[in-house]
Amino acid sequence: MICRILLSLSSCVFGSFVVNVTQTSYQAEENHNITLEWTFTVETGRSPTYLIIYCELSEQSISVLDYVRDGAEVSESQDEKFSGRVQSDRDALREGRIRLQLCRLRTEDSGQYRCQVNTDYGFSSASCRLNVTAAADQRSTSPPQEEREDWKNILIVLTAAALVLALLCCALYFGSC
Incomplete structure (x- = not known):
């Protein structure tokens, strides 16, 4: 924690290093893919001697989505659900862009995604x-309201028709005696 505070203070003193998210809110449907994107300050004419990128889903517990150290992915850090x-x-990193594509989305992928550089x-x-x-x-297994109303009306008509038919049968049966 102290190291993070010192790093934040050093960025204030020695220059303005900023990470921005290109979109603050994303909406997607289950089983689809989406790309989350961040940008960070790249100093012209100078590449960093080290680069650490840590992206996480932080809801009830923190799940590591992606971890890059000096351009190499640290896959053993990734949460198994991802x-x-x-x-x-990786090519976008040289331009100061972090592009993460999440495939086969699940509803439990919903949440706050944070990327630290x-x-x-x-x-x-x-x-x-x-x-x-x-x-x-998968949203609704029951038919829409209008469809239920249609079926209800059909059942009422069929019940009335069955009642009329039963009355006619009774009238014919008792009328022939």
């Missing part, structure tokens, strides 16, 4: 929210 479902664009010339982080809704074919 295993095989996260792809990142730490270089030798600064530390910063930014967050965005992702809301994943259930797939359209």
Whole structure:
């Protein structure tokens, strides 16, 4: 914690290193893919001697989505619920862009995503929210209200027709005696 505070203070004193999220809120449907994107300050003519990128989903517990240290992914840090479902664009890092594609979204992927970037010339982080809704074919198992009303009306007509038929049968039966 103290190290993070010192890094934040050093970015204030030695220059302004900033991480921004390109979109603060994302909306997606279950089983679809989405790309979350952040940008960070890149000093012209100078590449960082070290670069650490740490992206996480922080809801009830923290789940590591992506962890890059000096351009190499640290896959053993990734939460198993994201295993095989996260792809990142390493080429975009040179341009100061972090692009994470989440595949085969699940409703439990909803939450606050934070990406922290730490270089030798600064530390910063930014967050965005992702809301994943259930797939359209799974949202409702009951028919829409209008369809239920139609069936209700059909049942009323059929019941009335059966009653009229029963009365006619009775009249014919008792009328022939």
